[in-house]
Amino acid sequence: MSAEYGGDQIQILEGLEAVRKRPGMYIGSTSARGLHHLVYEIVDNAVDEALAGFCDTIEVTVNADNSVTVIDNGRGIPTGINHKSGLPAVEVVFTVLHAGGKFGGGGYKVSGGLHGVGASVVNALSDWLVVEVWRDGKIHEQRYERGKVVTPLTVIGECDPDKTGTKVTFLPDETIFEETVFDYGVLRQRLREMAFLTKNLKITLKDDREEKREESFHYEGGIREFVSYLNRSVQPLYEQIIYCEGTRDDVYVEVAMQHNDSYTESTYGFVNNITTPEGGTHIVGFRNALTKTFNAYAKKNKLIKENEQSLSGEDIREGLTAIVSVKLPEPQFEGQTKQKLGNSEARGAVDSIVSSQLEIFLEQNPAVAKTIIEKSVMAQRAREAARKARDLTRRKSALEGMSLPGKLADCSDKDPKNCEIYIVEGDSAGGSAKTARDRTTQAILPLRGKILNVEKARLDKIYANAEIKAMITAFGTGIHEDFDISKLRYDKIIIMTDADVDGAHISTLLLTFLYRFMPDLIKEGHVYLAKPPLYKLEKNKKVWYAYSDEELASILAEVGRDQNNKIQRYKGLGEMDSDQLWETTMDPEQRILIRVTMDEETSSELDLTFTTLMGDKVEPRREFIEENAKYVKNLDV
Ligand code: 28G
Secondary structure, eight states: OOOOOOGGGSOOOOOHHHHHHOHHHHHSOSSHHHHHHHHHHHHHHHHHHHHTTSOOEEEEEEOTTSOEEEEEOSSOOOOSEETTTTEEHHHHHHHSOOSSOSSSSSOOOOSSSOTTTTHHHHHHTEEEEEEEEEETTEEEEEEEETTEEEEEEEEEEEOOTTOOEEEEEEEEOTTTOSOOOOOHHHHHHHHHHHHHHSTTOEEEEEEOSSSOEEEEEEOTTTHHHHHHHHTTTSOBSSSOOEEEEEEETTEEEEEEEEEBSSSOOEEEEEETTEEOTTOBHHHHHHHHHHHHHHHHHHHHTTSSOTTSOOOOHHHHTTTEEEEEEEEOSSOOEETTTTOEEOOHHHHHHHHHHHHHHHHHHHHHOHHHHHHHHHHHHHHHHHHHHHHHHHHHHHHHHHHHOOOOOTTOBOOSOOOGGGOEEEEEESHHHHHHHHHHSOTTTEEEEEEOSOOOOGGGSOHHHHHHOHHHHHHHHHHOOOOGGGOOGGGOSOSEEEEEOOSSHHHHHHHHHHHHHHHHHOHHHHHTTOEEEEOOOSEEEEETTEEEEESSHHHHHHHHHHHOOOTTOEEEEOOOGGGSOHHHHIIIIIOTTTOOEEEEOOOGGGHHHHHHHHHHHHSSOHHHHHHHHHTTHHHHHTEEO
């Protein structure tokens, strides 16, 4: 993968002014996402040096002034004069824009053997940038401001000739970025992912701002450890992590997988260390290999009969966690967001490497093979039962017209744009909500008892569940292949539960259902959480509501802490009468709603959030609840 190339291979297309004029073309956006992208560009170059086999440690520090320092122990960017330009190679790396904007149309270059492609972009968008190179026993330094050289490359000292590497420090230009404060959690997530994807690479992240933090990511097992990490809160079906690795047609393929006792598939694809949320040829090749190999093994070993139906890919992938990572010299990306791998050689390479190595694994681990095939057969039966149940519902609705669930108190306005539906826990709170609501635009659907955990149930059981059926019919969209968002009967779906642990649990169960079965409702911003007050404060016949402890404190500071203050802590929605419920939680003029959003890029983390909360292992769940700032991050107010 390492490519040594001279200056003549670098196409000089445009100057750095072009980057400053249209930053979005080069880093996607100037929002927080684009800001963090600057760090990834620099780190990518260090990772390339690691992939080339010359670097095993990368240190990333967010400095007190919000500048970022990245240090690697690679060979150090060459400091000698580049023939074509007559400039030191390091200066070329930081001041010459290389061919192909990452986010522009046409050629799309990503990390992997193309040292220094993004460094000039980062330089152009930084207020200042300093590069230091340890090489040949000397310390070299150069400084730039907004992409322009301010000091020539200078030797500023000597070092041990054995010490080599590169250090880059930059301060993002605040006239370009809407957001200039780095988020430790965002950096941590991506850097950890990079460490998983590059075995034996150690990445350290340090925060030197007010809240000091330091962490180090180092996974000798690479993506094998990634799979264990993803499965940490569920029960694996067998101990081994199935691992395949190889190169074909210039495509390096690495696959790790393990089934767990859940019913959902979590396969994540990466191309040159970049996630491909829309999949592509590498994922197609992987799935193909899996279906083919498991069916062949099952037939050969009489685990399914010759005349029986083959296992479908979906059945085999039930409860599968997998990482499919490919590295190839010229990835082509397709699709609307250019996130889907198009290279056909990747399909063939993954298919053949996984097929041949998986076959050997199954032969050598017959007990594991049997466990997976038995689970697949069960999945097949459940799917068949679910299909029958669905066909029945379809036929019924075609004959009788879809009748709305009995306990839904619908609104009278029939224009979905004006309408909202409150999903309310429990009949008593449902009753108050029915009295409290504005009946023209607000519908109420009370749900009884425990909501089914869709992470722990197969499809046939899910379709048979009364609460879930009620939601599906009330929303009007259908699910799965029948899902049609244009049929949505309400613009807002509002989950209203008690402000306690049980309420949070029920909200999570409902969100899990929506996320798994109707993710577009979340993606398109139709899902909300209602926020009931925690306290009511009365004084001299006046009433205040507080939605958090801080708010209570600030109200008390304002009105004074007298004897006659009456503070009531609400334990549940049921403690409010319908007027209070309207005033505090349902009146569009006064209520607080939290819109549930999901970030495409962090979908593996979001998946994990649901699995962690819903899985049976106790430890990770506690860890999650203690650290639940992460959860709040996915809920943008
Ligand atoms: C610390 C933050 C980011 C890097 C290297 C090492 C080499 C390199 C980088 O070469 C290709 C060749 C000359 C311009 C390659 C060193 C071959 C031999 C390298 C980094 C293009 C770039 N010795 N380490 N680039 N040159 N680390 N870390 O950026 O013409 S970038």
